Amino acid sequence: MRVLLGLLMAAWTTAAALAVEPGERLDDPALEARARAISAELRCLVCQNQSLDDSSAELAHDLRMLIRERLKAGDSNEQVRQFLVRRYGDFILLKPPLQPDTYLLWFGPPALLLLGAAGVALYLRRRNRIAEGVPAPLTPEERRKLAKLLREDR
Amino acid sequence: MTLRRLLFLLPSAVFAGLLGYFVVALLNAEKRGPSELPSAMLDQPAPDFALKGLGDKPGFARGDLSGQVVLVNFFASWCLPCRAEHPLLTRLAATAGVPLYGIDYKDKPADAERFLGQYGSPFRAVGVDPEGRLGIDFGITGVPETFLIDKSGKIRFHRAQPLTPEAIDKEILPLVQALQKS
Numbered sequence: 001m002r003v004l005l006g007l008l009m010a011a012w013t014t015a016a017a018l019a020v021e022p023g024e025r026l027d028d029p030a031l032e033a034r035a036r037a038i039s040a041e042l043r044c045l046v047c048q049n050q051s052l053d054d055s056s057a058e059l060a061h062d063l064r065m066l067i068r069e070r071l072k073a074g075d076s077n078e079q080v081r082q083f084l085v086r087r088y089g090d091f092i093l094l095k096p097p098l099q100p101d102t103y104l105l106w107f108g109p110p111a112l113l114l115l116g117a118a119g120v121a122l123y124l125r126r127r128n129r130i131a132e133g134v135p136a137p138l139t140p141e142e143r144r145k146l147a148k149l150l151r152e153d154r
Numbered sequence: 155m156t157l158r159r160l161l162f163l164l165p166s167a168v169f170a171g172l173l174g175y176f177v178v179a180l181l182n183a184e185k186r187g188p189s190e191l192p193s194a195m196l197d198q199p200a201p202d203f204a205l206k207g208l209g210d211k212p213g214f215a216r217g218d219l220s221g222q223v224v225l226v227n228f229f230a231s232w233c234l235p236c237r238a239e240h241p242l243l244t245r246l247a248a249t250a251g252v253p254l255y256g257i258d259y260k261d262k263p264a265d266a267e268r269f270l271g272q273y274g275s276p277f278r279a280v281g282v283d284p285e286g287r288l289g290i291d292f293g294i295t296g297v298p299e300t301f302l303i304d305k306s307g308k309i310r311f312h313r314a315q316p317l318t319p320e321a322i323d324k325e326i327l328p329l330v331q332a333l334q335k336s
Contacts, residue, residue, distance in 0.1 A: 045295040058260075059295060062286050087293040089194030
């Protein structure tokens with residue numbers, strides 16, 4: 001059991017360590033940094049909750065190599081991203097783009113928060129007014145009764 | 155007063171709406187598999203390529219496909235689901251009246267030749283993609299994957315899973331017939 005656990009741990013750590021392989025790195029540190037930044041924001045399509053930078057899947061390796069090749073050929077970061085989005089769709093972007101079909105995703109939660117805050121503010125304002133004991137203005141009926149009582153007193 | 159009462163119902167209504175949406179989305183995900191995604195290549199022109207063949211056999215290029223409706227299947231000898239899919243491809247090639255082209259993905263040519271020698275080749279031609287570059291251009295995430303390309307060279311169907319008899323009968327064959335007529 002313990003051996004098995006040890007083997008599993010070893011497999012796990014080597015897998016993580018292998019993600020960006022030494023052989024993949026570019027000689028130019030600036031280009032390599034850009035490649036790392038791009039691949040950290042892209043999804044590995046095999047293990048879908050890992051980034052390309054973290055994944056040791058073979059497709060991730062191929063895509064990392066491709067990113068470096070495009071950068072060496074002079075592509076901008078955005079051009080590299082678009083190159084992959086054309087082939088794999090927006091799903092490859094770990095951060096969803098801001099566009100009409102994602103407005104609900106981006107603005108939905110803040111809108112709900114604002115709506116809730118407005119509700120709470122309204123409720124508190126009303127509750128405070130009651131607590132402060134500001135009397136409600138008299139209705140015409142009450143006013144008539146009051147006038148009558150005052151007249152009787154005289 | 156009624157307006158205020160309606161306002162109290164609002165949170166429940168929003169919750170019910172969300173719940174309904176999630177239920178529908180979950181049931182749909184069940185049908186097509188939770189990690190199954192719409193293909194970005196659908197209705198896009200197929201990428202350009204010219205592939206070498208296996209051994210001394212000729213490969214094929216994108217130009218060879220134009221003017222006809224074709225199925226393109228990515229496979230590899232090392233891929234078990236491809237072996238499982240193979241009899242379906244053989245049946246499809248024999249009966250469907252649509253040419254099948256194979257792309258041998260990240261494979262050793264000798265292994266692929268042995269694979270096709272052993273099980274028979276359903277393909278009109280096989281091209282090799284040793285680095286998997288064409289696979290990336292087609293937007294595949296593994297093997298086997300199958301594409302249906304129309305006469306104008308546009309991708310009209312993409313299945314990122316092994317074929318099944320249902321997928322062939324219900325999706326591919328009707329689409330092939332419709333595209334061949336047009």
